Amino acid sequence: MGQTTNDHSRGPLARIVEWITRGWEGASEAEMIAALDEKTISDIAHDCGISPEQLVELAKAGPHAADEMPEMMRALLIDPTEVELRFRALFRDMQINCSRCHAKRQCRTDLKDGTAPTEFVDYCANSDDLNVLRAIPEVRLH
Structure with a gap:
């Protein structure tokens, strides 16, 4: 189940979450979320078609949460x-x-x-x- 970022079967949400997570490798989920301002979270969530709360939840779940x-x-x-x-x-x-x-x-x-x-x-x-x-x-x- 070790899918790559270019695997389109994983969908845009999984790829975005993976991108965000890779961007803060080594940081805890709490640190990663804390580094983003509310507008950035809101903008990313809007682009994904989800709520900011869902985006935070998905980021905490990690890039392979829906593999x-x-x-x-x-x-x-x-x-x-x-x-x-x-x-x-x-x-x-x-x-x-x-x-x-x-x-x-x-x-x-x-x-x-x-x-x-x-x-x-x-x-x-x-x-x-x-x-x-x-x-x-x-x-x-x-």
């Missing part, structure tokens, strides 16, 4: 790139849900074991959206 989401999509035969292109706001909201997730250990285990397609509905905050996406032929992996 499981595109992996889960691929496990469910959903193309994360197509979802991001066709349903940008939904993709962003799903990234935020994933970054807040408290079931990451279970998710990673299921992804590794190949059981995610049958088990994700029990713990994934994005399960309803993922099931809807599974039914859309245009976003299915070929």
Whole structure:
């Protein structure tokens, strides 16, 4: 799951959070946020289509907080790139849900074991959206 910044399947939020985090390598999350003024936080959040509070929360979660989401999509035969292109706001909201997730250990285990397609509905905050996406032929992996 060690994705690079140029991996477009991670989405704009993940790339922005990674950029911000790299900019303050070695600094704690609290120091990083404290270094930004409210206007800068507000401007960045606006550009991302999220609230300033969500941006702070995402920055604290780190650049890989939603790495499981595109992996889960691929496990469910959903193309994360197509979802991001066709349903940008939904993709962003799903990234935020994933970054807040408290079931990451279970998710990673299921992804590794190949059981995610049958088990994700029990713990994934994005399960309803993922099931809807599974039914859309245009976003299915070929």
